[in-house]
Amino acid sequence: MDNAGKSGLNLKSVDQISYAVKDIDKTIEVWSSMYGMGPWTFRENGGLDVKGRPWKIRMAFTYIGPLQIELVQCVEGRIFQSRFLDTWGEGLHHVGFYVDDVDSIVADKVGKGAKLLIHDPGNFAYLDAGGPGGAIFEFMRKP
Numbered sequence: 708m709d710n711a712g713k714s715g716l717n718l719k720s721v722d723q724i725s726y727a728v729k730d731i732d733k734t735i736e737v738w739s740s741m742y743g744m745g746p747w748t749f750r751e752n753g754g755l756d757v758k759g760r761p762w763k764i765r766m767a768f769t770y771i772g773p774l775q776i777e778l779v780q781c782v783e784g785r786i787f788q789s790r791f792l793d794t795w796g797e798g799l800h801h802v803g804f805y806v807d808d809v810d811s812i813v814a815d816k817v818g819k820g821a822k823l824l825i826h827d828p829g830n831f832a833y834l835d836a837g838g839p840g841g842a843i844f845e846f847m848r849k850p
Contacts, residue, residue: 716806716812716815716816718804720773720804721774721802721803721804722773722774722775722803722804722805722847723774723775723776723777723802723803723804723845723847724774724775724776724777724799724802724803725777725778725779725799725800725801725802725803725845726776726777726778726779726797726798726799726800727779727780727788727791727792727797727798727800728778728779728780728797729780729792729797730780731749731765731766731767731778731780734767734778734797735747735767735778744769744771744776745769746769747767747768747769748767748768748769749765749766749767749768750765750766750767750768751763751764751765751766751782752764752766753783756784756785760784760785761783761784762781762783762784762785762786763781763782763783763784764779764780764781764782764786765779765780765782766778766779766780775803777803779800787824787825787833788800800843801833801842801843801844801845802842802843802844802845803844803845803846803847804844804845804846804847805847805848805849805850806846806847806848806849807849809828809829809830809831809832809846809847809848810828810829810832812832812846813826813832813834813846816834817834820837821834821835821836821837822834822835822837824843829848830847830848831845831846831847831848832845832846833845834846
């Protein structure tokens with residue numbers, strides 16, 4: 708039986724690799740000068756968490772072929788990546804995949820024992836990949 712038959716999901720590509728960083732500008736400076744990465748686009752996001760505490764992030768994106776490289780820096784409060792940074796420091800945070808139906812993937816994987824970490828219905832979800840790999844997978848709505 709192939710992987711699609713076992714999992715109900717047949718991933719064809721990695722679409723995003725996301726890094727938790729402490730300083731986006733310094734990371735971009737090094738990665739651009741040493742490896743020629745770029746151009747970079749930037750986005751900020753923020754709001755209140757479920758306990759009413761403010762948070763704000765800064766993100767930077769570039770592509771290597773079709774693969775999106777995402778850098779995430781917390782600039783206020785605590786975010787999903789904060790605990791990762793506290794525990795392991797800067798580095799690879801998650802691997803992302805575009806899917807047709809985020810919510811059906813979440814229902815299927817949680818039903819099979821995956822741990823749901825964050826879910827924005829219809830848009831994206833972070834799941835503990837399960838097993839010995841220690842990875843976080845993000846399933847994202849296709850752009």
